[in-house]
Amino acid sequence: MGIAIENLAVAYGGQRVIDGLELTIEPGSFFTLLGPSGCGKTTLLRTIAGFVPAERGHLRFGGTEVTHLPPHKRDIGMVFQDYALFPDKTVFDNVAYGLRARKQAEGVIKSKVQAALERVGLGHLGQRHPAALSGGQRQRVALARALVIQPQVLLMDEPLSNLDAKLRLQVRETIVELQREAKITTVFVTHDREEALAMSDRIGVMNQGRLEQVGTAAQIYREPRTSYVADFVGGANLVEVETMARQAGETGPVVLDGTAIAARAPAALAAGRATLVARPEDILLAEPGTAGTLPGRIAHRQYLGGKTSYKVVLDSGRVLAVDLQSGAHDRFEPGAKVGLGFDPARTLVLAS
Ligand SMILES: Nc1ncnc2c1ncn2[C@@H]1O[C@H](COP(=O)(O)OP(=O)(O)O)[C@@H](O)[C@H]1O
Ligand SMILES: [Mg+2]
Numbered sequence: 001m002g003i004a005i006e007n008l009a010v011a012y013g014g015q016r017v018i019d020g021l022e023l024t025i026e027p028g029s030f031f032t033l034l035g036p037s038g039c040g041k042t043t044l045l046r047t048i049a050g051f052v053p054a055e056r057g058h059l060r061f062g063g064t065e066v067t068h069l070p071p072h073k074r075d076i077g078m079v080f081q082d083y084a085l086f087p088d089k090t091v092f093d094n095v096a097y098g099l100r101a102r103k104q105a106e107g108v109i110k111s112k113v114q115a116a117l118e119r120v121g122l123g124h125l126g127q128r129h130p131a132a133l134s135g136g137q138r139q140r141v142a143l144a145r146a147l148v149i150q151p152q153v154l155l156m157d158e159p160l161s162n163l164d165a166k167l168r169l170q171v172r173e174t175i176v177e178l179q180r181e182a183k184i185t186t187v188f189v190t191h192d193r194e195e196a197l198a199m200s201d202r203i204g205v206m207n208q209g210r211l212e213q214v215g216t217a218a219q220i221y222r223e224p225r226t227s228y229v230a231d232f233v234g235g236a237n238l239v240e241v242e243t244m245a246r247q248a249g250e251t252g253p254v255v256l257d258g259t260a261i262a263a264r265a266p267a268a269l270a271a272g273r274a275t276l277v278a279r280p281e282d283i284l285l286a287e288p289g290t291a292g293t294l295p296g297r298i299a300h301r302q303y304l305g306g307k308t309s310y311k312v313v314l315d316s317g318r319v320l321a322v323d324l325q326s327g328a329h330d331r332f333e334p335g336a337k338v339g340l341g342f343d344p345a346r347t348l349v350l351a352s
Helices: 040-051 089-101 106-119 135-148 165-184 193-199 217-224 227-234
Strands: 005-011 015-025 030-034 056-061 076-077 153-157 185-190 203-207 210-215 237-245 249-255 259-265 272-278 283-286 295-304 307-314 319-325 337-342 349-350
Touching: 005 030, 005 135, 015 210, 030 040, 030 165, 040 153, 040 185, 040 283, 056 349, 076 135, 076 349, 089 135, 089 153, 089 237, 106 135, 106 227, 135 153, 135 165, 165 185, 165 193, 165 210, 165 295, 193 227, 203 217, 203 227, 210 227, 210 295, 217 227, 227 237, 227 349, 237 319, 259 337, 259 349
Parallel strands: 030 185, 030 203, 076 153, 153 185
Antiparallel strands: 005 015, 005 056, 203 210, 237 249, 237 272, 249 259, 272 349, 283 337, 295 307, 295 337, 307 319
């Protein structure tokens, strides 16, 4: 069942936090809302769930208007950052909760709950209480509880944020497997770009209550339409440059500190000031004076295992981050002069 959001506005006590939002989510797909804290992700998710009322606009599930339906009539399952399990109930009873509320027969409940627990790898822990589980296990219980009612829509609000790095990866894989298997339309909220890139069919990057860009992981990463998206999704170097007018998709020179370098414009641009977007892994370091490179000096070098991160200062004083695969390039010592090379296909120029 797809989700369609049209001209949505949401306010808290007269303060608009979402205004004129439009979004279509394909049936059975994994959609991620990505953005920094406070941009409105939770608000949008809770509006989809029905916990926060829409001030204006329409919300449809599979073509049916649900804008004014209470949460329990929307056929959703929800998973929260803090698990929200009932502490005084066993794992089994936590998962059984939604089925009991729907007055299903105890025999049916027993087999459905057991199957749901097995799917999240907790078939043997039904009689435990949440306090006797690890964070990762608690979140698996919450996932089983959300899925056991076979909802049409699964909503998850930063479900991995309270887990340590290793558990986060494991639960992430479980979520993706279950979603693919059940083909349940999913809206997943996170501020973690790696999670978003790894898990989603499509990602919506949010900025102050608006969707700044919606696309696949590759589109968001490779073809950011704004410097906000480039910065948030990729930690890109953003540098002010001068450009001539450009058509969408056109590659040509921009002027950075008096030197012309080639960059591609994903969207049409007017002549004048613009923002150059270069990801740290897309800049090359060469011997100083190499043709077509910009002069700089290594200010800082950090060995990170597979890659080495450099801070390079240009003659103008600008600092750029450059990541190189470790090994081949370790000859660039702090203090050394270098030439910076920009791959014209991967270096973008966007409206400022
Ligand atoms: N219950 C509330 N009452 C008033 N303002 C709220 C409430 N919940 C969130 N906000 C405000 O709405 C904005 C969006 O918040 P939220 O949706 O929680 O963002 P996110 O989940 O992206 O961190 C923030 O400015 C926040 O302070
Ligand atoms: Mg939130």
